[in-house]
Amino acid sequence: MGTDWFRPISLEEALELRMTYPDAYLLCGATHLMTQPRTALSQYTRFIDLSRVEQLYGCHTEECVIQVGAAFSYARAADFLASTVPAVAQACRSVGTPQVRNKGTLGGAVALSLPNADLPPALLAVGAEVVLTSTVGSRVLPIEAWVCEPSQTSLQPDEIITALRFPRDQGPQAYHRLGRRAAFCFPEVAAAIAIDATLPSPYVRIAMTVGTGAFRLLHAEQFATEALSMMGTEPPEEIGMEFYGIVEETLAAHSAEIPEVVRTSAAAVAVRTLQEVWSDGDHL
Amino acid sequence: MEITFEVNGQSHNLAGVAPLESLAVILRDRLGLTGTKIGCATGHCGACSVLIDERLVNACLVPAAQLQGHQVTTVEGLETSEGIDNVQQAFVEAGAVQCGFCTAGMEMAAHALLSALSNPTKEQIRSALTGNLCRCTGYQKIVDAVYQAAIGLKGV
Ligand SMILES: Cc1cc2nc3c(=O)[nH]c(=O)nc-3n(C[C@H](O)[C@H](O)[C@H](O)COP(=O)(O)OP(=O)(O)OC[C@H]3O[C@@H](n4cnc5c(N)ncnc54)[C@H](O)[C@@H]3O)c2cc1C
Numbered sequence: 001m002g003t004d005w006f007r008p009i010s011l012e013e014a015l016e017l018r019m020t021y022p023d024a025y026l027l028c029g030a031t032h033l034m035t036q037p038r039t040a041l042s043q044y045t046r047f048i049d050l051s052r053v054e055q056l057y058g059c060h061t062e063e064c065v066i067q068v069g070a071a072f073s074y075a076r077a078a079d080f081l082a083s084t085v086p087a088v089a090q091a092c093r094s095v096g097t098p099q100v101r102n103k104g105t106l107g108g109a110v111a112l113s114l115p116n117a118d119l120p121p122a123l124l125a126v127g128a129e130v131v132l133t134s135t136v137g138s139r140v141l142p143i144e145a146w147v148c149e150p151s152q153t154s155l156q157p158d159e160i161i162t163a164l165r166f167p168r169d170q171g172p173q174a175y176h177r178l179g180r181r182a183a184f185c186f187p188e189v190a191a192a193i194a195i196d197a198t199l200p201s202p203y204v205r206i207a208m209t210v211g212t213g214a215f216r217l218l219h220a221e222q223f224a225t226e227a228l229s230m231m232g233t234e235p236p237e238e239i240g241m242e243f244y245g246i247v248e249e250t251l252a253a254h255s256a257e258i259p260e261v262v263r264t265s266a267a268a269v270a271v272r273t274l275q276e277v278w279s280d281g282d283h284l
Numbered sequence: 285m286e287i288t289f290e291v292n293g294q295s296h297n298l299a300g301v302a303p304l305e306s307l308a309v310i311l312r313d314r315l316g317l318t319g320t321k322i323g324c325a326t327g328h329c330g331a332c333s334v335l336i337d338e339r340l341v342n343a344c345l346v347p348a349a350q351l352q353g354h355q356v357t358t359v360e361g362l363e364t365s366e367g368i369d370n371v372q373q374a375f376v377e378a379g380a381v382q383c384g385f386c387t388a389g390m391e392m393a394a395h396a397l398l399s400a401l402s403n404p405t406k407e408q409i410r411s412a413l414t415g416n417l418c419r420c421t422g423y424q425k426i427v428d429a430v431y432q433a434a435i436g437l438k439g440v
Binding site (some may be wrong): 038 | 285302303304306326327328330333339340341342344345346347349350352393396412414415416
């Protein structure tokens with residue numbers, strides 16, 4: 001059986017192909033594709049390669065939003081977002097290896113939304129949006145509405161992820177992760193914290209993954225937001241201790257299957273991340 | 285499928301290529317460029333690192349179908365008319381080669397670093413080599429070699 005490999009160069013062409021062949025394998029950086037068992041790929045006879053679609057490399061900056069194309073590699077996104085959306089830039093810099101960061105794309109990462117991946121907690125903490133496009137038009141989805149269940153996203157069979165949108169210059173942000181080693185490994189635990197200092201009273205958004213899929217820690221957010229408004233720029237040690245306890249409890253309530261050692265390491269990573277954003281008080 | 289692309293400045297036209305055949309396999313089996321090694325074939329060891337349009341990638345993660353029109357540089361392409369280039373020379377002088385399996389990938393990663401940053405610190409060198417494993421664990425001398433190559437490039 002022959003294989004058709006389509007290399008659209010315009011978005012219009014890519015969307016037509018996607019609509020005509022909804023069962024085709026979509027790809028961009030191919031880092032995930034190439035690590036799939038050949039037996040799993042043998043069911044595909046058509047591949048739509050998005051890596052030459054110029055529109056997917058575009059980016060633009062509006063007053064409060066920065067938009068980057070889905071074909072941005074992690075390496076390019078890390079540079080491009082370094083000062084405006086630092087938590088996402090830091091998450092991009094933490095992925096795999098320089099080689100994988102040069103080839104893997106934001107669109108691929110969002111499409112996969114792997115439960116232990118680097119990007120999802122950072123996207124949640126900064127309030128990112130996913131731009132999805134089909135031949136009938138585009139829709140913008142908050143990242144929170146993107147992953148419905150583990151490994152189940154809201155992508156429709158005629159859609160392509162065309163871009164990601166981020167609120168820009170909101171305030172201090174940080175991302176930290178802990179893995180078996182710094183490179184090559186997906187994180188065992190990761191925390192992203194973003195302070196939205198554009199609001200009359202700054203709000204702290206916190207998202208984590210402990211291999212479970214990224215989720216927000218609302219109780220910890222409330223605690224950190226209140227503490228920040230009362231304490232000013234220097235986080236006292238007691239706040240760190242109390243925050244540690246709240247994160248650990250939240251993780252225990254989130255899933256009974258998270259081992260204690262993972263909960264405690266995750267809480268420590270969260271405290272470190274909070275201390276970093278909090279001390280970055282120039283923005284507040 | 286048929287693909288046309290450049291390797292080390294030379295154009296190649298290959299017919300009958302399977303779209304998912306990896307660049308690493310093409311280099312070794314079709315073009316006889318065996319300097320590029322295949323360790324894990326899953327992007328986890330860096331032995332197959334090459335440059336595509338000057339960007340460092342794992343050749344095992346690049347499907348043939350994506351090569352059309354691109355320029356690939358392998359370790360064979362580092363040689364100059366006077367012989368091995370200064371990164372390779374620094375590896376020799378620092379004794380940065382044990383079994384040699386990771387060497388080509390390490391040198392390509394070093395090249396990618398030095399073309400972006402002419403004056404790297406040892407920390408930056410270590411970070412640039414995080415995608416390359418050395419099973420002989422000879423990292424210290426490899427880092428020294430890249431550092432020496434950088435100094436040599438600056439002509440200090
Ligand atoms: C060695 C190695 C180490 C890694 N380490 C890490 C790590 O530490 N942390 C981490 O988070 N991740 C890690 N990854 C995973 C990596 O992040 C993903 O492989 C990468 O993001 C996928 O992007 P891609 O463009 O290469 O995807 P592709 O392989 O091209 O595609 C992957 C999937 O995404 C879909 N897709 C791609 N683009 C689009 C689009 N625009 N619209 C809709 N669907 C699309 C495809 O249909 C396909 O199902 C690692 C991968 C490797 C190989």
